[in-house]
Amino acid sequence: MGGSASMLPRGALSEYQELTFLSKQEILLAYKRFSALLPKEERVNVCSARVPKSQILTLPELRANPFQHRICHVFSTSEDGDDSMSFEDFLDMLSVFSDSATSDIKSHYAFRIFDFDDDGTLDRKDLEKLVNCLTGQGEESRLSNMEMEQLIQNILEESDIDKDGTINLSEFQHVISRSPDFASSFKIIL
């Protein structure tokens, strides 16, 4: 790790340590993994380079995840909307998915990952997409239309406290707070 670690400036390291939930070692590991994604000639300035989405998705931690596109999309700060990630975005993602991130911040990002149309609420369409992601793409493993309708109806009844037909962030966090398993399953370990 020594070679790549020395390239990350010390000041930046401590700053990242202060601003993320990651430990120093995790940041260095993230740096190593991130620079491995870059082509050779770009490795000189890792901090300013952007890795395209297709390259990010080759990471084993994301490769098989059905929410991979959403994760890239939510954490990317790319201005031209190609969901490419800079090192800071990558750190951001690892920080949210890390062990020590609070359940509050985890549920905030989970909400944004599940909010497929980015409109700030989970509506029926979002829920349908979410369930389809969970059950997989296979034809036989999908829920029937009736089941889907019943499921979404139930979810809304259970979690839509203010009865406006959609689930907003605080309602979502309310549901999440009742499930202690969430914080342990919303984790990606590098």
Place this chain on the structure above:
Amino acid sequence: MPFPSGARGPLGPSRGARWLRPGPGRAGGLLRRSPGPGAVRTPGAGRSGCAASPIRSPAPSFLLRRRAGFAPGTARRRERGAAGTGSAAAGCPGRPPSPCASRRTPMAMEHPAHLAPPGAAAWQEPGQGEQHPGYSTTLRILASMPSRTIGRSRGAIISQYYNRTARLRRQSSRPPLQQLCRAARPSLRQYDLETDPARATLEEKRNLLVKELLSLSPSQRSHMLLTVPLSLAEKRTLRRELSGQTSPPRQHTQHRAPSSPCGWSRGCVILGCRGLWYRLLSLLPAAELWHYSLKQIGGRFGSSVLSYFLFLKTLLMFNIISFLILLVFVVALQAAYPPASPSPPPFTGLELLTGVGSFTHSLLYYGYYSNTTLNDPCASGPNSSTCPLAAPPLPYNMPLAYVFSVGGSFLVTCVLLVYSMSRSFGESYRVGSSAGDLAIKVFCAWDFKVIQRRSVKLQCENICTQLKELLAEQRSRSRTRSLCQRLGHCAVLLLAWALSLGTVLGGVLAVHRVSQHMHTVQQELRARDSGRQPREAVLLVLPLAVSLLNTLLPHLYTLLARWERQDSPAARVYVAICRNLILKMVVLGLLCYQWLSRRVVCSTEECWETCVGQDLYRFMVMDFTFTLLDTLFRELLWRLILEKRLKRKQKPEFDIAQNVLELIYGQTLTWLGALFAPLLPAVQTLKLLLLFYIKKSSLMRNCRAPSTPWQASRMSTIFITLLCFPSFLGAAVFLSYTIWAVQPSETCGPFRGLETIYKSGQTWVQVLEKSNPNITWLTWVQQHLVENSFLLFFMSGVLLAVIYFNVQVVRGQRRIIRLLEEQIANEGEDKIFLIQKLHSVYERRERCA
């Protein structure tokens, strides 16, 4: 309010109106039909003309935007959009209806009726359904409500955190008003930024947040900065602004600016220490035991199987702690001052299984330990009180050390256990959590740790089956079973329970018989003076019988459960756990009774404590052997049979409940034996270490993840409770009874010649009082607090009262939560009602125009 003839009456929330679906570009869930009675008609009104210019644009950027990446450019655009809608909401009602009201937005034309959900057309009056001019405006107002923007907009997040910071600061110390910066004055603090976003652009909001953050203490500030859900770049700007602004105000508001060289050097030392501490902290994850293995297991099998290994790790920690305590205070010192003992018989290898032979007179058992003061030169007599106590500089009284270290290790374990239990209770049972399985299932089902393609597919399938099962169950719940079916089910349940309890009873009787029989056999062997090995081998029969019972009966219970066909999988797991637990506890209870009453086992031994310790050692070793055999047969062989014979690609499931119960049983044995064999925790530590690697490799090769839903954290709460309640508490009661009421053996061990073990403490207190009259308070404490039963009653009374109060508090909180939920629902309905009103007013005006 008069309504146009065509329109319907006042649209109260009770009316079954519906959401409309918006124009094409918008994938709006808000506008889709919500079938409940409290559903709503689409808000179509909004004085678009009054709004600021951005609102006239056909499709506001922030509504149509497909993404909410927080790139500065887009975000700023969104802010402006939100500002526009905000002023539309806030500014209009005050103004008179201006001519601009008639100016339609192009958006009005964009609403095609055919996009409305099926029922939506039902309420639309003819001639009204085609156009909803103010529709998009209201939609935009809705979409810019704080509750919705917080999930997507950066500005909203900043202002929410601004409010939160302000609240936090208000709670903590309240500095005098003059020292506050402008943004922090009460009038401004009360001022919710979101209500008037027009005035606060992103920059201003950020400045306000920075100002608020500056007034917090540094630790709170860095915590706040850490937990803001903004991108790292944004956080860095905030931090830079913060650090840029910290220094100037610091100087004139006198906080603790170290000016003297002493303070400076202290600061340096603190900084250095912190750096060192950070370095240590960053090393910790590497030192964490089995980090990579646990990640591997989690990545392939998910949290449920991982919970077994985490439980194993917890047990390992408990054992290492008690082992260290006993090692430092008892075993190591005794090893340094070995007592004179007969030369041990040669080591044969069978000792590892039986624990007798050359192990008998060793540090492993109670009988080896001396009853003298260890570093006392004149302590040759049987009684340590023959020597004046002040003679050695630091007398080390072995009996006391023994009893206090065992007690201390139990106390530490108890504290750790209660702590972890209360923490996991706090995590898994939230006050006021009502039913809501499906939502939790959908939102929390995905295990992001799982990274293998095959496991991901499996997880998908499992989730799908679970959802289907839950839905089917819900549908069938409405259908009630007939009386006959219910009676039949009850009969089956009763029969199954009778059978399982019967087998427990039979098993216990069998164990009793076997122990009696083996005892007579052993006495015969001893009378005939046959060789050592057969005599030792006979000792293994009882542990063998018990382990056999413990291994075979759970399989019977599994069959019973299959026959019972419990409705919910959770009930199935609980019933299985309950039956296994009853079996194990009853068998252990019988054994404890036999050991303490000394009627059957150990009745003829000179040193019964050693004998009990040996028995427990044998049970433990045998339990380990059977766990290994069980792993081999149930997992490996079954997998081979499935793969080779039945040609099925399925692997056997990993039975978490069964495996955890085995762990709990082993741990109970260790705790029971801690007094009689101080090195038993070490043996258990070794056993757990081996078990981890064996179970892990077996799991990786032979098993698949369980397909039944498994609430990992709730289950681990239950397991840790089981570890505490029957297991630890039972062991503690057993030990306390031994210490207080049972006479130790006459010729061996640290407590020889005493009536009970407790007496050793008593004599020590008396000796202490004699040697030093200043500490009579200790005697007083002992007489009045320990031996007086009043205190016990008083303490338990206080404890019960505290528990009662807590239960009451929880009940009150539950009631408040219910009220608040009701209130939120009411507010929601009010919101809907207002939107409808707005809509109808707009429609009316539309018609007049």
